[in-house]
Amino acid sequence: xxxxxxxxxxxxxxxxxxxxxxxxxxxxxxxxxxxxxxxxxxxxxxxxxxxxxxxxxxxxxxxxxxxxxxxxxxxxxxxxxxxxxxxxxxxxxxxxxxxxxxxxxxxxxxxxxxxxxxxxxxxxxxxxxxxxxxxxxxxxxxxxxxxxxxxxxxxxxxxxxxxxxxxxxxxxxxxxxxxxxxxxxxxxxxxxxxxxxxxxxxxxxxxxxxxxxxxxxxxxxxxxxxxxxxxxxxxxxxxxxxxxxxxxxxxxxxxxxxxxxxxxxxxxxxxxxxxxxxxxxxxxxxxxxxxxxxxxxxxxxx
Numbered sequence: 617x618x619x620x621x622x623x624x625x626x627x628x629x630x631x632x633x634x635x636x637x638x639x640x641x642x643x644x645x646x647x648x649x650x651x652x653x654x655x656x657x658x659x660x661x662x663x664x665x666x667x668x669x670x671x672x673x674x675x676x677x678x679x680x681x682x683x684x685x686x687x688x689x690x691x692x693x694x695x696x697x698x699x700x701x702x703x704x705x706x707x708x709x710x711x712x713x714x715x716x717x718x719x720x721x722x723x724x725x726x727x728x729x730x731x732x733x734x735x736x737x738x739x740x741x742x743x744x745x746x747x748x749x750x751x752x753x754x755x756x757x758x759x760x761x762x763x764x765x766x767x768x769x770x771x772x773x774x775x776x777x778x779x780x781x782x783x784x785x786x787x788x789x790x791x792x793x794x795x796x797x798x799x800x801x802x803x804x805x806x807x808x809x810x811x812x813x814x815x816x817x818x819x820x821x822x823x824x825x826x827x828x829x830x831x832x833x834x835x836x837x838x839x840x841x842x843x844x845x846x847x848x849x850x851x852x853x854x855x856x857x858x859x860x861x862x863x864x865x866x867x868x869x870x871x872x873x874x875x876x877x878x879x880x881x882x883x884x885x886x887x888x889x890x891x892x893x894x895x896x897x898x899x900x901x902x903x904x905x906x907x908x909x910x911x912x913x914x915x916x917x918x
Contacts, residue, residue, distance in 0.1 A: 683713075683717055683720050684716075684717060686717075686724055686728075687732065688713070689710070689713050689714060689717055690732050690733075690736070690793075691736070692710040693710045693714070693748055693751050693793070693796065694737060694747055695710075696710050696747040696751050697740075697743045697747040698746050698750050698916070699916070703747075704768065705771055706772070707747070707751050707754045708754050708765060708769050708771075708772040708774065709769070709772040709773070709774045710751045710754075711751050711752070711758060712755075712772075712774040712776050713774070714751060714752075714755055714786075714789065714790070714793075715755055715758060715759075715778070715786060716776065716778060718785045718788070718789030718790070719777070719778050719781050719782060719785055719786075721785060722789060723788055723791075724789075724793055725792075729793055729795040729796070730799060733796065733799055741800040741802075741803045741804075742800050742804075742914040742916060744796050744799070745797050745799075745800035745828055745837075745839070745914070746828060747796070748793065748796035748856075749839050749841065749846060749856070752846070752856070752857065752859070754768075755786065756859055758776070758781075759781060759783065759786065787857045790855075790857035791855045791857050794848075794856060797837060797839075797855065797856040798848065798850060798855070800828065800837065800914065801830055801832070801835065801836075801848055801850075804830035804832045804837075804912065806830050806831065806832040806833075806910070806911075806912035807832075807910065807912065808832075808833045808910065809831075809904075809908045809909055809910040810910070811905050812905065814873060814895045814896050814905070815896025815897060815898065816896070817866075817868060817873060817896075819896075819897055820864055820873075820874045820894050820897050820902070821864060822840060822842070822843055822862060822863070822864060824897055825838075825840040825876075825902070826840050826841065826842075827839075827840060827916055828913070828914040828916060829901075829902070829911040829912065829913055829914070830911060830912055830914060831909050831910060831912075832912075833909075833910075834909055835849065836848070836849045836909075836911075837856075838878075838911065839856060840862065841859070843861060843862060844859035844861060844862055845860055845861075845878045846858065846859055846860070847880060854880065860878050860880050860882065860890075861878075861879040861884075862876070862877065862879070863877050863886065864876055864877075864894075865877055872893070873893050873894055873896075873905075873906075874893075874894050875891050875893055875894075876891065876892040876893075876894050877889040878890040892909065893906040893907060899913070900912065900913055901913060
């Protein structure tokens, strides 16, 4: 009996010793499991960061999706030549692209723009100038607000990338594309001034002036549309990016020819305007005997 009790006691001790040895194994397994869990959390965090970065990158790409490359912008501007099919919609689309491109702080190298125009439109500098003027007119309408261009932009299939635009960035970008204008001025080759008999002063109106006019000798181009005029006079750093108010001031009571005044200071009251004293106008040119200037009308499709 005693032997049996002793044997039973020994078995109990061995069982206890066995339990004592398995406890660390269980603890080690628990540690491994905990480490694995930590690895899964770290992996999850890494995946989250990667996903966030990817999502952020996609968002940035989406935000910039409407900003064209320079060559695309130039192509779309050139295709908006007034008189061509769908020109108003093309001008609206190019205007939206220009605004978004400008808002991103973009400008172009004028030499690159000139080279592109020489390759793309070697024989139609007036058409390129007219197209750019139409695009700038559309962009100005967007900047003025009021939703006047919303329908046209929608019909053109273009959504603006920004809710507002910085005028300074817009004008900097527009000036950088000035070869659309200056190239037409350089290629015009219009005859110089010779004194002519004064014409019918009543015929000198803004409607009659609508279009592009160049004095090649003086290096000046005027682009009229409605009651505004874009002035391209490089030696005055006027590159056509602004549409100034224009008017014809009658001076007949004093026995003088009409004064064409352009409000280049934007004063609103035509103080210190750019002024031409117009002696006469016909379908091909207008002349200013007092200032010895002759502006030839450039050919156009509209």
